[in-house]
Amino acid sequence: MSELVAVIAGGLSAERDVSIRSGRRIAEELRKADFEVAILDLDSTLVDELIRTKPACVFPLVHGPEGEAGSLQEVLAALALPFVGSTANGCRRGFDKSVASGLLEDAEFATPDHVVMPQGVFRELGAQRLLEVVANQIGLPAMVKPNRGGSALGATRVDSADELPSAMVAAFAYGDEVIIEQFIEGTEIAVSVVDLGDGPIALPAVEIVPDSGIYDFSARYTAGTTEFFVPARLSEDALTKAYELAVAAHTTLGARDWSRTDLIVNSDGVPHFIEINVVPGVTETSLFPQSVQASDFEFPALLTTFVNNAIDRG
Amino acid sequence: MSEGQQQGSRLDPWVDSYAKRTEGMKVSAIRALFSVATRPEVVSLAGGMPNLAALPMDDVGDMIGRLIKEQGEVALQYGSGQGVTKLREQICEVMKLSGIEGHPDDVVVTTGSQSALDLVTRLFCDPGDVVLVEAPSYVGALGVFSAFQCEVVHVYTDEGGLNPEALDEAIKDVVAQGKKPKLIYTIPSFQNPLGITQSPERRKQVLEVALKHKVMVLEDDPYCMLGFDGVVPRAIRADDAEGVIYLGSFSKSIASGLRVGWALAPHGVREKLTLASESSVLSPSNFSQMTVSEYLSTQPWDQQLKAFREMYRERRDVLIGAMEELLPAGCTWTVPEGGFFSWVTLPGGINTTTMLPKATANLVAYVPGNGFYVDDEQGSDAMRVSYCFPPLDRIPEGVRRLAATIEAEQELIETFGPSATKSRKSGPSTPSPEIP
Numbered sequence: 001m002s003e004l005v006a007v008i009a010g011g012l013s014a015e016r017d018v019s020i021r022s023g024r025r026i027a028e029e030l031r032k033a034d035f036e037v038a039i040l041d042l043d044s045t046l047v048d049e050l051i052r053t054k055p056a057c058v059f060p061l062v063h064g065p066e067g068e069a070g071s072l073q074e075v076l077a078a079l080a081l082p083f084v085g086s087t088a089n090g091c092r093r094g095f096d097k098s099v100a101s102g103l104l105e106d107a108e109f110a111t112p113d114h115v116v117m118p119q120g121v122f123r124e125l126g127a128q129r130l131l132e133v134v135a136n137q138i139g140l141p142a143m144v145k146p147n148r149g150g151s152a153l154g155a156t157r158v159d160s161a162d163e164l165p166s167a168m169v170a171a172f173a174y175g176d177e178v179i180i181e182q183f184i185e186g187t188e189i190a191v192s193v194v195d196l197g198d199g200p201i202a203l204p205a206v207e208i209v210p211d212s213g214i215y216d217f218s219a220r221y222t223a224g225t226t227e228f229f230v231p232a233r234l235s236e237d238a239l240t241k242a243y244e245l246a247v248a249a250h251t252t253l254g255a256r257d258w259s260r261t262d263l264i265v266n267s268d269g270v271p272h273f274i275e276i277n278v279v280p281g282v283t284e285t286s287l288f289p290q291s292v293q294a295s296d297f298e299f300p301a302l303l304t305t306f307v308n309n310a311i312d313r314g
Numbered sequence: 315m316s317e318g319q320q321q322g323s324r325l326d327p328w329v330d331s332y333a334k335r336t337e338g339m340k341v342s343a344i345r346a347l348f349s350v351a352t353r354p355e356v357v358s359l360a361g362g363m364p365n366l367a368a369l370p371m372d373d374v375g376d377m378i379g380r381l382i383k384e385q386g387e388v389a390l391q392y393g394s395g396q397g398v399t400k401l402r403e404q405i406c407e408v409m410k411l412s413g414i415e416g417h418p419d420d421v422v423v424t425t426g427s428q429s430a431l432d433l434v435t436r437l438f439c440d441p442g443d444v445v446l447v448e449a450p451s452y453v454g455a456l457g458v459f460s461a462f463q464c465e466v467v468h469v470y471t472d473e474g475g476l477n478p479e480a481l482d483e484a485i486k487d488v489v490a491q492g493k494k495p496k497l498i499y500t501i502p503s504f505q506n507p508l509g510i511t512q513s514p515e516r517r518k519q520v521l522e523v524a525l526k527h528k529v530m531v532l533e534d535d536p537y538c539m540l541g542f543d544g545v546v547p548r549a550i551r552a553d554d555a556e557g558v559i560y561l562g563s564f565s566k567s568i569a570s571g572l573r574v575g576w577a578l579a580p581h582g583v584r585e586k587l588t589l590a591s592e593s594s595v596l597s598p599s600n601f602s603q604m605t606v607s608e609y610l611s612t613q614p615w616d617q618q619l620k621a622f623r624e625m626y627r628e629r630r631d632v633l634i635g636a637m638e639e640l641l642p643a644g645c646t647w648t649v650p651e652g653g654f655f656s657w658v659t660l661p662g663g664i665n666t667t668t669m670l671p672k673a674t675a676n677l678v679a680y681v682p683g684n685g686f687y688v689d690d691e692q693g694s695d696a697m698r699v700s701y702c703f704p705p706l707d708r709i710p711e712g713v714r715r716l717a718a719t720i721e722a723e724q725e726l727i728e729t730f731g732p733s734a735t736k737s738r739k740s741g742p743s744t745p746s747p748e749i750p
Contacts, residue, residue: 153343173670173671174671216343228322228324229321
């Protein structure tokens with residue numbers, strides 16, 4: 001009898017649909033690999049359902065704070081269920097952009113200069129003056145985004161100081177803390193990392209060239225609006241550095257099994273860490289599947305290894 | 315690593331083949347937020363789904379069972395492009411309630427009135443032609459006009475509905491620019507999204523302006539049976555048979571899943587409508603049409619309408635009562651006398667599109683006002699709230715969450731100042747029909 005894998009997808013964030021599509025795709029691939037698969041939503045029935053069905057392995061694919069900030073992984077650990085992906089600690093480190101950047105900076109990798117602040121600080125100290133100070137420190141253009149979020153939701157490129165207030169309000173719509181970071185001009189790439197038990201390895205980098213110039217939610221999920229190059233059109237040296245950084249991010253932040261690191265490579269060929277995703281999307285337009293397709297791995301075999309390794313970990 | 319993969323990919327091999335009219339068809343973050351509204355924890359004041367709780371399902375089930383047993387070979391077969399004759403006769407009886415004397419030969423049954431809207435636009439509008447609509451207007455209509463590459467002109471709409479003087483001026487402006495005004499699209503009764511109703515005088519004035527400029531009125535009247543006082547407003551079409559195309563629907567008065575609507579059109583238009591409909595769908599569903607026909611023949615439709623009206627009136631009262639009690643000072647809203655919707659305007663430059671993620675995080679959903687305009691700026695301080703679908707006892711909780719969201723946004727705007735309220739619409743910002 002085949003083993004049951006519970007894929008958890010959905011949740012209550014704006015990435016709900018993305019997560020559900022990722023979940024369906026993973027489920028299809030696992031079924032091809034002869035697993036029995038149940039797709040569960042992250043709702044009030046989840047714990048009872050997991051206790052009742054006792055899956056051999058759980059594959060969490062929920063995006064946003066519920067799925068990527070560690071709480072779901074805490075629940076799975078408390079239920080003593082093996083699961084694919086990062087532990088709660090790894091998720092927490094990865095999901096908080098400022099924590100992740102700080103750790104990579106400490107490891108002497110390039111990261112954009114940034115400032116993270118909650119709404120209350122702006123209210124108490126005066127937003128206008130504080131934004132002036134921050135803009136002077138970081139410089140413009142800058143990226144303004146929620147400190148804990150994904151899919152570029154609430155993210156805005158700011159070219160002039162008068163655009164900062166609306167960008168702040170847009171970012172605070174998705175969370176209580178906002179990160180304002182230096183805009184790095186260069187080639188936008190994503191490097192997926194997998195660990196099949198012999199240590200993390202980087203898959204071919206995906207270069208992202210959105211028609212609109214901004215890889216926002218629409219550019220991410222509307223097929224045809226972004227051009228991708230796999231591997232990225234970079235020098236061997238730049239690619240090597242990018243792969244080193246992605247593997248270092250995976251290791252330093254304590255990611256497990258898989259991750260995707262988003263980077264910008266500047267004109268000097270220096271990769272800058274932007275963020276890590278410990279629950280990468282796997283929709284039709286997502287970056288992780290493109291990396292896998294350009295690698296020597298087969299997607300079902302890769303997923304099977306993730307699941308088997310999780311089961312072996314217990 | 316595989317080699318030779320330097321060729322760029324767009325993940326869609328047909329990307330260079332699409333028609334120009336698909337340019338606006340993009341995934342949007344705002345629309346993605348609406349998927350959260352399907353979760354039971356969320357009180358959705360966003361959708362426009364009719365509430366079928368008051369429909370006697372056992373009786374309808376028995377009726378459909380009999381229909382299939384007795385007339386299955388007809389009901390499940392292709393039918394006429396214009397629609398089932400008996401139903402067209404019954405539709406004429408239904409329209410008499412709106413003061414319309416129509417002939418069954420001039421009725422074309424369609425797959426919901428949305429399909430009629432599509433067909434009429436196809437007949438009248440070339441790319442660049444102008445359609446004049448209320449400000450704001452039904453997003454499904456704006457989508458159709460956009461798909462046919464029409465230029466949409468929003469006309470000032472006051473508390474009495476489409477303003478005739480503004481309509482007159484708008485048509486003159488369009489003509490002066492060398493453009494062709496082809497249609498005046500209006501929802502005169504319990505308008506979506508405003509919830510307001512044109513008075514009889516206002517309807518006459520609108521018609522006079524249309525006739526003066528020889529522009530066809532496209533009267534969309536899906537909510538006309540749902541006036542809370544039980545009175546069906548007299549349609550614009552009741553006063554002119556040649557200058558008005560009337561769209562009706564059973565989606566709100568019986569069941570939206572049957573997808574039965576119709577167009578009543580002047581003879582010449584009707585001929586073309588039938589041909590256009592045949593080329594589009596061959597024939598509307600015989601099964602759905604015969605179900606509606608049987609329902610009208612055998613079920614107490616008057617009583618059913620009364621039950622729907624009472625249900626929606628009670629919901630309206632609960633919504634308005636909750637908004638009066640809970641929404642922050644400065645919020646204003648329309649009080650509909652029928653239909654499904656109220657239009658809420660917020661103070662202090664709050665942008666309802668920007669605020670929506672916070673609302674869904676607070677487990678309440680609404681539709682941002684700028685979704686009902688063709689540009690990003692208009693309606694950004696407003697929202698459509700619906701009372702038709704959420705459980706009655708959840709509506710106050712939804713308003714409570716909405717009020718908390720607005721208050722939090724007010725604090726944010728106060729912190730960052732009025733320049734923080736720039737519109738942020740990107741792509742479709744209204745929910746798909748199945749969102750509750």
